[in-house]
Amino acid sequence: MSNIFEITKQFTFEAAHYFPNMPEGHIYKKIHGHSFVGEVTFYGKQKKDNQWVNDFGEINLSLEKIKKKLDHQCINNIKEIGLPTLENIAMWIGKQLKKEYSNVRSVKLSRPSCGESCVYKIT
Template identity: 30%
Template structure:
């Protein structure tokens, strides 16, 4: 199996407003997110790629236009804007465009990661 990854960055605010009021994540706060998309294939295409990295520019554009310097509760329309849900959201977006998508990881801080891999 061949696997490739590409990393993307954005900054955004959110609130986990379903948590108790005294929980720190219930308060408005922000993160410098890192998104890593993984694509996999048992074979390579005619150019020797799982997929050309250039094709993933569409994900960069989507992140830049819809997520960067935005309030995630407004973007996603709910208060469950956890790293886990972001990983699933980006996975589903990528899978619809890049069938080789096998996982997406999202980091909110340098020490925390969430991964969605069906």
């Protein structure tokens, strides 16, 4: 019998966005900011040599690269994201991580002050 684990790393960033496709006068059409909380989950068996699924230090380095692109930025300027919805931002983060980690399972992105979150499941 093999043991499968899920491990999760949390990270935060501050960013602004707006929705240019909204009707004139709509509150989301104006630039505004949020405090984001992300959680990235990986799955797998413990590696024989170090007994962990992934090295949290390496995950943290990967997340720092991603955060550099997002933190205190206007997300609309990251063209690969498209409209800066929670869904699109979470998917973009997941795709960045998938380039380095084959066992990334999901990205949860939330805006706690708004009581909003979404989970991008990576297949």
